[in-house]
Amino acid sequence: MKTIQTKKIIDTVAEMCIEANTFLSEDMLESLRTAESSEESENGKEILKTMLDNFEVAKRRTIPICQDTGMVVMFVSFGQDLMIADGSLEDALQAGVAKGYEEGYLRKSVVADPFIRTNTNNNTPAVIHYKVVPGDQLKIKILPKGFGSENTSALKMLKPSDGMAGVRDFVIKTVEAGSPNACAPIVVGVGVGGTMEKAALMAKEALGRPLWMRNPLDHVAALEDYLLEACNNLGIGPMGLGGVNTVLGVNVEVFPTHIAGLPVAVNISCYVNRHVEREL
Amino acid sequence: MTVINIKTPMSKEDRKKLKAGDHVQISGTIYTGRDAAHKRMIEALKKGSPLPVDFTDQLIYYVGPSPAKPGEIIGSAGPTTSGRMDAYTPELLEKGLGGMIGKGNRSEKVINSMMNHVAVYFGCVGGAGALLQSCIKSVEILAYEDLGTEAIRKIEVENFPAIVVIDTQGNNLYETERKKYLK
Ligand code: SF4
Numbered sequence: 186m187k188t189i190q191t192k193k194i195i196d197t198v199a200e201m202c203i204e205a206n207t208f209l210s211e212d213m214l215e216s217l218r219t220a221e222s223s224e225e226s227e228n229g230k231e232i233l234k235t236m237l238d239n240f241e242v243a244k245r246r247t248i249p250i251c252q253d254t255g256m257v258v259m260f261v262s263f264g265q266d267l268m269i270a271d272g273s274l275e276d277a278l279q280a281g282v283a284k285g286y287e288e289g290y291l292r293k294s295v296v297a298d299p300f301i302r303t304n305t306n307n308n309t310p311a312v313i314h315y316k317v318v319p320g321d322q323l324k325i326k327i328l329p330k331g332f333g334s335e336n337t338s339a340l341k342m343l344k345p346s347d348g349m350a351g352v353r354d355f356v357i358k359t360v361e362a363g364s365p366n367a368c369a370p371i372v373v374g375v376g377v378g379g380t381m382e383k384a385a386l387m388a389k390e391a392l393g394r395p396l397w398m399r400n401p402l403d404h405v406a407a408l409e410d411y412l413l414e415a416c417n418n419l420g421i422g423p424m425g426l427g428g429v430n431t432v433l434g435v436n437v438e439v440f441p442t443h444i445a446g447l448p449v450a451v452n453i454s455c456y457v458n459r460h461v462e463r464e465l
Numbered sequence: 466m467t468v469i470n471i472k473t474p475m476s477k478e479d480r481k482k483l484k485a486g487d488h489v490q491i492s493g494t495i496y497t498g499r500d501a502a503h504k505r506m507i508e509a510l511k512k513g514s515p516l517p518v519d520f521t522d523q524l525i526y527y528v529g530p531s532p533a534k535p536g537e538i539i540g541s542a543g544p545t546t547s548g549r550m551d552a553y554t555p556e557l558l559e560k561g562l563g564g565m566i567g568k569g570n571r572s573e574k575v576i577n578s579m580m581n582h583v584a585v586y587f588g589c590v591g592g593a594g595a596l597l598q599s600c601i602k603s604v605e606i607l608a609y610e611d612l613g614t615e616a617i618r619k620i621e622v623e624n625f626p627a628i629v630v631i632d633t634q635g636n637n638l639y640e641t642e643r644k645k646y647l648k
Contacts, residue, residue: 427642
């Protein structure tokens, strides 16, 4: 039976937190470069150029791309044949976040209680979603989530009769209301179906899907294309100051749902859409 | 594109000259403050206590920087969403605050108060915290140190790039620019 030491998990998670906040993935960079060359608004072009320059500075000096280094969301797939030695998996994952945020000089943005609001000073707890899978792998995906964009996300329980048109309308309205505050151009994760929390979870997971990858279902891929075009026709543009690049990508995930329901969740990420994945 | 160099503090006359859409570079002293610091300042005013800073003709930058690496004075330092400060801003404008730097739109109430007090709202590029950090030349914690990243800091900036988003007449780029690209 394969065994992983908690120390290895702590060190890996710490490294991943620093990496995610300092370097952006190639799919995100590529789409921002494309946006910069296609932008029609002078302000928008200038802003996109600044964003691209900023990535270079962050990389060169190994400092965070953005000061809001987020609350950490983790997706963990745990192989059922795997053993963890020397402590609990949950404790190790949380300790890894604390270590990464301390050693990487990342901002601690988590408060212990939503009403009392005292900073926990180590950016924990992270929000961790586990999945038990066959095999003996430990796969960890980390998304440090900034709240400028998280705050513009929304969820609605539509009626089945609202159908595809209702979903389109809700996504576009959410993007329209949120983009100027969410550091556009944004990435839009959409979850349709399941239950309330399943829709929200799919929307979050959708943000981590590479921008070039379409949903394998034709009608869902068509919805993604439609939403991308419709959102970019809103004119909101980079940082909301006008332009043709409001949205870099729309990723939609779907799941079976109840005969009486059509849940839809929209999770918005800014252009600093950070995600890092590793397998142990 | 022409860039206007401005120096803080900014008199009402200087502020009036700026128009929505102007690209500027700000040099001089500015003050940082965000959610928790605003809440505390307004509570202080309610109790009749003085503000920790005389904001007359000064600018507030909505930022909560990341920690400084060894040998540096501040970490990444880009703007946060201004709308969360909307509830508090009019009272600071009444105390003479000359302008704000942040990202995102402002409420009608804030815009009206800006027009009454001849204030300017600047936007800078969200997420560009590493780049904006390099314009910061000195940092001093002035008040509310216990708030950590949210403490009020006095910072010296040099050629800090920003755009006039809402001017003293209430012209608002969020309203005017979008229309040009709406299809
Ligand atoms: S929304 Fe994203 S880019 Fe903007 S300040 Fe927050 S984390 Fe940074």
